[in-house]
Amino acid sequence: MRGSQIAESSGDVLIPVLEQAIDAVVIIDELNNVTFFNTAAEKLWGHSRAEVLGQNVRLLVPAPMRPAHDAQINRNRAGGTDTLVGTTVEVPIERKDGTPVWGSLSLSRITAGGKTLYAAFVKDVTEDVKRREEIYLLSLVADETDRAVIITDVRHRIVYCNRAFTEMFGYQRAEVMGQSPTALLRGQHTDPRALARLNGLAGHQRGLHEEVLGYTKSGKEIWLSATINPILDQAGQFRHAVSVIANITETKQTQVLQQRVLEALANDRPLVEVADLICRQVEAITPGVVCSILRVDAGGLVRPLAGPSLPDHYSQALDGLPIGPDVGSCGTAAHLGVPVQVDDIETSPLWAAYKSLPLPLGLLACWSSPIKLKDGRVAGTFAFYFREKRGPSAWHERLVEACVHLCALAIERHDAKAHIDQLAYYDTLTGLPNRLLLGDKIDQQIAAAAASHKEVALLFLDIDNFKDVNDTLGHSAGDALLIEIARRLQDQLRAGDIVSRLGGDEFVVMLSDCGVAHAAGVAGRILEALALPIRVEAMALPVSASIGISLYPGDGLNKEALLKHADTAMYEAKAAGRGTHRFFSHDMNLIAQERLVLGAALSDALCHGTLQLHYQPQIRTEDDSLHGVEALARWHHPVHGQVPPAKFIALAEETGLVEAVGEWALGEACRQMADWRRRGIDIPTVSVNLSPLHFRNSRLPDLVASALKRNGLEARALTLEITENVMMDDCPETAATVQAVHALGIRLSLDDFGIGYSSLSSITRLPIEELKIDRSFMRDLETDQNARAVASAVIRIGHSLGLNVVAEGVETEAQRRFLQALRCHVLQGFLFAPAQRAGDLESWLARRDVVLSRSRVA
Known part of the structure; x- marks a missing residue:
């Protein structure tokens, strides 16, 4: 039916009105064909009226909806009723270009001239639907999130809360609407300052964040993290505040746990x-x-x-x-x-x-x-x-x-x-308590002993000749030896006793509730345990120790005194022959004090050059000519007087000054020889005694060469005397040093031969040019057949090896004649002259030259 046909049925006024309508108008006949399609409809569907008029209305229905549309038409016809007439529904519309839109459809039935028409008035509600969809989705987000959401108005009253809020705090929605959120959440321990910040800044600061302790309806504490954003109207005025609240109780509990543990x-x-x-x-x-x-x-x-x-x-x-x-x-x-x-x-x-x-x-x-x-x-x-x-x-x-x-x-x-x-309290090598921990333990034992009137014993152990192990086998062997010694010491102790390593080869054993008898027994067992050879690097090494013992309270009332006195007693054990023990006595204290004073004085003497060299002449037996002189150290102290050489040399070895004494003697002897040479005094050579420690020092050849060069001396002007300990030293460095010194042209003399443990094979290995018979054999030479036999054997050994032989300590004419008969090459002793100052030696030489000249003339 065309528009003119509608006009005939409905009057001329209706068509222009419908054509100008803002909403889309679609009229269909009883056969569901479109008879009217206005401009608004063309705009809504995107179809021209020429494409739609006369077509079945299903053309305007989206393809997926057409089966339902056809079914609805069939039901209406079968039932004789139009269920949609007089209702308004929202229907989806698909535009010609495929764009989906939404329309609000109102259907009216028109009867005219015996015919029934249907007029559909459709309003474009696409934007409304979109807004509702957004609101719906937002409501889903708000209701389905596990975070509580509330909206408050300008008076900070709740106008909206989501499901999570009611679940989190236990309120019904009706209970919270119109309420202040801070009033709902505050409790006994809520920080009022945090609530004040939430109220005061909610309308002014975007993204305000606050953590606060809140309370549920039942009074349960709950930690909250609230983020609040203001909502402003078009004029910029505050209208609402949206608060998102998270339950951070578990996080806060973890933080509190971490904080307390870290504290x-x-x-x-x-x-x-x-x-x-x-x-x-x-x-x-x-x-x-x-x-x-x-x-x-x-x-x-x-x-x-x-x-x-x-x-x-x-x-x-x-x-x-x-x-x-x-x-x-x-x-x-x-x-x-x-x-x-x-x-x-x-x-x-x-x-x-x-x-x-x-x-x-x-x-x-x-x-x-x-x-x-x-x-x-x-x-x-x-x-x-x-x-x-x-x-x-x-x-x-x-x-x-x-x-x-x-x-x-x-x-x-x-x-x-x-x-x-x-690291602070234990020795890293042996794992034993160190000096610091030992001191604490001694203090504790002294306090306990004082309260119970009991004794405490300290055993100070020093391993005998331990340095020889380090020097000959190396520090790794020495370490292995110390570890085994530590184990054996621990095996000898009771529970409550302590063994400590002070450092090097020194150990201290502390025995609680221990008197003299028990301390002596423990010291004996320790010496027996250490006496069993210790296998190190395929070698079985015998070990001995010197032990000094002090007792609380008799030998001291504090750890310092007890340790000092045990150390003093240990030195007495060494002096007694080593491998034994000694208890402290106050006489030992005097000896230790003297040793300490003399050690300091010796060091001072070296610094200020107050030591002296005296020179003893050595005479050839074949012609009574001067073979050389031996330089011997002498020390006269202004307080202690003349200190015997045996005493201060032993002291130098104990205090670590023996190398310094030897270097001084070497330099002073070379200086004196150079002076004699300048003044025309003919002394062929000077002999200087050196400690075995010097030959373990790789610097010795340089020191000797420097002393000779500094004084303008040739190498043969100097003889170095070495002891049998050097001969027995298996350390490769020692042998290398001896060879290097000999390579300079220095004569080497073996001192005190016959009283030690050197063997003929050791003499042949080292470049020795001279043997010196020890003075101990001279004392009994006239009366003791054994002494004469030994002297004879040594002289014969020297002859067979092509070595010069020097006899020390010759004091009588009978001794001289005996040695001369055996063709001993050189004699030295009081028979000729004692050791004397350089000036006195010069006078002696002058007098001797006069005597010799007269004897030749006669």
């Missing part, structure tokens, strides 16, 4: 206290959970660290269990290095051998996590026991993650402190 660590609390704190804090915030922390020692054994809710017998049963693939949750987690969850202890094969422990306590499930250190080692486990058959919740997992990290931090800190303590 405990900062305050240097013991590891067991920190572990106990972790367990108690976790159990307080996780009802129904029982915590346990175990350590795994270096041997892979379980060591309970904390379990405040577990009975003692439970922890005792776990102590010492080896970790493994089926040792409960904890032992298995430690073995595998991964968390182990057992939801039913009763049926788990991991717990088969151990379930009798937790089940009687009502512990039905266990979840254990390994505690790993930074280097990847499993140092322990952190476990949750449950009183029902279950696994951990997400909250449990987050909490355990934090706790495992805290446990690792606590263990690493404990181990680091233990390592520092080990």
Whole structure:
């Protein structure tokens, strides 16, 4: 039907009105064909009226909706009713270009001229639908989020709250509408300043964030994180505030736990206290959970660290269990290095051998996590026991993650402190207490002994000739020897006694509740234990020690006095022949004081050049000519007087000054020889005694060469006397030094031959040019057949090896004649002249030259 046909039925006025209508108008006849399609309809559908008029109205229905549309038409015809007439519905519309829009459709029935027409008035509501859809989606977001959302008005009263808010705080919506949120949430411990900030800034500051302790309707504490944003109108005036509130109770509880544990660590609390704190804090915030922390020692054994809710017998049963693939949750987690969850202890094969422990306590499930250190080692486990058959919740997992990290931090800190303590209080080589820890232990024992009127003994041990081991076999051998000595010392002690290494080869043994008899017995057992050879680098080394003993309170009332007096007694044991022990006496103290004073005086004498060299002539037997002189050190102190050489040389060896004395003697002898040469005094050579320590010093050849060059002397002007200890020294460095000195052209003389342990093979290995018979053989030469035999043998050895032989200590004419008869090359002793100052020697030489000249003339 065309527009003219409608006009005939409906009047001329209706068509222009419908054509100008703002809303789309579509008229269809009884056959559902479109008879009218106005301009607004063309705009809405995107079809021209020429494309639509006369077509079935289903052309305007989106393709997916057409089956439902056709079914509705059929129902209407069959039932004789039009269900849509007089109603308004929103219908989807698909434009010609495929764009979807929405229309609000109102259908009217028109009867005219016996015919029925249907007029559809459709308003474009696409924007409204979109807005409603957005609002709907926003409402879904607000209601389905786990964060509480509230909207407040200009008076800070709630005008909207989502479902999460009511669930979080336990209120019905009707109870909160119109209420102040701060009034609802405040409680006993809520910070009023935080609430004031929320109220005061809600309308002025975008993105305001605040953490505050709030309360639910039932009074339960809940930590909240609130973010508030203001909503402004077009004029910029505040209208509403949107608050998003998160429950951060679990996060806050974790933070509090971490803070308290870190504070405990900062305050240097013991590891067991920190572990106990972790367990108690976790159990307080996780009802129904029982915590346990175990350590795994270096041997892979379980060591309970904390379990405040577990009975003692439970922890005792776990102590010492080896970790493994089926040792409960904890032992298995430690073995595998991964968390182990057992939801039913009763049926788990991991717990088969151990379930009798937790089940009687009502512990039905266990979840254990390994505690790993930074280097990847499993140092322990952190476990949750449950009183029902279950696994951990997400909250449990987050909490355990934090706790495992805290446990690792606590263990690493404990181990680091233990390592520092080990370095500070224990000897790194032997693991024995060092001087610092020994001092603390002595103080404790003295205090206990004073209260109980008991004695304490200190044994000061020095290993005899230990330096020879280091020098000949090397420091690694010396270290191995010290480690074994430390072990043997520990084997001789009771519980409560302590052995400490002070450093080097010095040890101190502290014996509690010990008198003279027991101390002597322990010292004897120690000497016997050390006497058994110790195998080091395929060698069996005999060991002996010198032991000094002091007793509290008789020998001192504090550790300083006791250690000093035990040290003094040890030196007396060495002087007594070594390998023995001595108790301290006050006479020893006087000797030690004298040694200390003389040591300081000797050092001062070296610094100020107050030592002197005296020279003793050496005479050839074949023609009475001067062979040379021996330089001998002498020391006259303004207070102590003339100090015997044997005394101050021994003192120099004890105090470490013997090398300095030798270097001084070498330099002074060369200086004097150079002076004699300049003044035309003919002395062929000067002999200087050096300690074995000099020949262990690789600098010796340079020192000798420098002394000769500085004084303009040729090498043969100097003879160096060495002892048999140098001959017996197996250290490669010693042999190399001797060879290097000889390579300079220096003559080497073996002093005191015949009283030591040197062998003929050792003489042949080293470049010795001279043997000196010790003066001890001269004393009995006239009366003792054995002394004459030894002297004769030494002279013959010298002859056979092509060595010059010098006899020391010749004092009588009979001795001279005997030695001369044996063709001993050189004689030295009081028969000719004592050791004397250089000037006195010059006078002696002058007088001797006169005597010799007269004897030749006669």
